[in-house]
Amino acid sequence: MICEIVRDEGFLAQKSAEASFLDMPIAQNLLDTLAAYADSCVGLAANMIGVQKRIIAVNMGPINVAMLNPVIVKKSGKYMTEEGCLSLNGVRPTARYRKITVEYQDMQFKKQRQSFEGWTAQIIQHEIDHCDGIII
DSSP, rough: OOOOOOOOHHHHHHBBBBGHHHHHHHHHHHHHHHHHHHOSSSSSEEETTTTTTTTEEETTTTTEEEEEEEEEEEEEEEEEEEEEETTTTEEEOOOOOEEEEEEEEEEEEOOOEEEEEEEHHHHHHHHHHTTTOOOO
């Protein structure tokens, strides 16, 4: 289901709760919504569609991937950049890392551990910030 994008900064600033297997429909809604906004968006967090759960969806080139309970366990190569967000107006400065390792559950709720770098790493960091209530 394609969902409306939340723009309320007070809501977005709240920390999200852990996701469970029962939250899989939310992950699917994120994937559907990300696909619908493909021309202007490369990642979403569940709070951006009104749900305070630790779930993100990220565009990784030809596919969109959902991650439940993502946590960055390793990071290197700090740099400064500017980012925009579908939920916010304009662009804002932020610090990111060129290379990250993330632990998360996939759509079968199986634990995964993957390393990412470059643009994909930046998107994941932005969406995890949403889960933590961090607005850049």
